[in-house]
Amino acid sequence: MVTVTGSDADRWVRRFHPASPGAPRLVCFPYAGGSASYFFPVSAALRPDVEVIAVQYPGRQDRRTEPVVTDLLELADRLADVLPAGPAVFFGHSMGAVVAYEVARRWERRGIVLTHLYASGRRAPGLLRDDDDVHTRSDAGILAEVGALGGPAAGLLDDPEMLALVMPAIRGDYQAIETYRHKPDPLSCPVTAMTGDADPRVTLDEARAWAGMTSGPFDLRVFPGGHFYLADQIRPVLDTLRESL
Numbered sequence: 001m002v003t004v005t006g007s008d009a010d011r012w013v014r015r016f017h018p019a020s021p022g023a024p025r026l027v028c029f030p031y032a033g034g035s036a037s038y039f040f041p042v043s044a045a046l047r048p049d050v051e052v053i054a055v056q057y058p059g060r061q062d063r064r065t066e067p068v069v070t071d072l073l074e075l076a077d078r079l080a081d082v083l084p085a086g087p088a089v090f091f092g093h094s095m096g097a098v099v100a101y102e103v104a105r106r107w108e109r110r111g112i113v114l115t116h117l118y119a120s121g122r123r124a125p126g127l128l129r130d131d132d133d134v135h136t137r138s139d140a141g142i143l144a145e146v147g148a149l150g151g152p153a154a155g156l157l158d159d160p161e162m163l164a165l166v167m168p169a170i171r172g173d174y175q176a177i178e179t180y181r182h183k184p185d186p187l188s189c190p191v192t193a194m195t196g197d198a199d200p201r202v203t204l205d206e207a208r209a210w211a212g213m214t215s216g217p218f219d220l221r222v223f224p225g226g227h228f229y230l231a232d233q234i235r236p237v238l239d240t241l242r243e244s245l
Contacts, residue, residue: 011063012056012082016043019051024115024245025088028054029096029103031121032173033146033166035060038093045238050245055079055096059169068172072180076102080110089116089244093230095177097122101213104187114189116244117214121195121227123206124213126182135174139167146170148200149227187214194221194240196229 014036026046028039036054043052057075059068069075072095080103092100097119104114123129134145143163193210195202204222211218221240223233230237 009082009084011058012079013084014054014056016040016052016054017047020048023049023051025051025053025084025086026241026245027083027088027090027100028052029090029092029100030055030057031094031096031151032177033060033151033170034093034096034173037061041234042091042238045234046241046245053084055083055099057169057173059172060166064165064169068169068176070172070175070179072099072176073102075099075176076106079103080106085110085112087115089118089241090114091118091120091241092122093120094122094227095173096120098125098177098180101125101187104189105185108187108189114187117187117189117191118241118244119191119193119210119213120230121199121202123202124193124209125180126184127206127209132178135171135178139163142167142170142174151228186212188216189214190217190219190244192219192221192240194223194237196225196227196233197222198225199227199229201227 028042030036030038036056039052039054043054046052056063057069058066076099079099083103085107090100090104092098100117101119104117107114134142191210191214193207195204195207208220223229223236225232
C-alpha cells in the first residue's frame with residue numbers, strides 16, 4: 001500500500017460540512033466531466049449525522065492544472081490509497097459507479113469490506129455498447145452526447161471560455177470509462193443499482209446486471225427521470241442511502 005500524506009489525500013477529497021463524532025461515512029464519486037461540488041446538496045442534507053466525502057478527480061475546478069487520468073484502473077488505484085480507509089458506504093453516479101466499484105474491489109483485497117455500494121446511472125461493468133466512442137468524437141460530438149443526457153452543466157457549455165476549461169476533463173473521463181475493460185472478481189458487500197426509468201443510456205436489464213458484481217445481497221431501485229434523475233429525486237435517493245447509513 002502506498003503511504004499517503006495529508007496533502008495528497010486533501011487534493012482528492014472534499015468535506016463540505018462537519019459531521020458528528022462517529023458519524024457513518026458516505027463517499028461519493030462523480031460522473032464523467034463532473035466534480036465533487038455536484039454532491040454539495042447531498043452533504044448539506046445529511047449533515048451532521050453522516051460524514052459525506054466527495055471525490056475530486058484531477059483536471060477540473062481547483063485541480064484543473066493537473067492532467068486528467070484517462071485510465072480508470074489507474075484512477076481506482078490512486079483513490080484506493082488516498083481515501084480514508086474503514087467502514088463506508090460508496091455512492092457513484094454514471095462513470096463514478098464503476099470507479100466506486102473498482103475502488104471497493106481493491107479495498108476488499110486489503111480486508112476492507114464496504115457497508116454498501118450504490119451504483120447509480122450506469123450499466124453493470126462488462127456490458128459493452130457499440131456507441132462507446134464518445135471520447136473519439138469532435139468537441140461538437142461530445143457536446144451532443146452531454147446535451148442528450150441533460151447534465152447539470154450542459155447550458156454552461158455554450159460559453160466558449162467555460163467550454164475550453166471543461167472539455168479536457170469531459171473527454172478524458174469518457175476515455176477512461178469507454179476504454180475500461182472489466183475482469184470478473186465479485187464483491188462480497190451489498191450492492192444496490194439505482195437508475196432513472198427514462199435514462200437513455202441505461203436499460204433496466206443493464207442496471208439489474210449489477211447483481212452479478214457481488215456475492216452479497218442485491219437490490220434494484222428505479223426512480224422517475226432520466227440519466228440525471230437525482231436532481232429531481234434527491235429526497236427518495238437520500239432515503240434509500242439512509243437505509244445503509
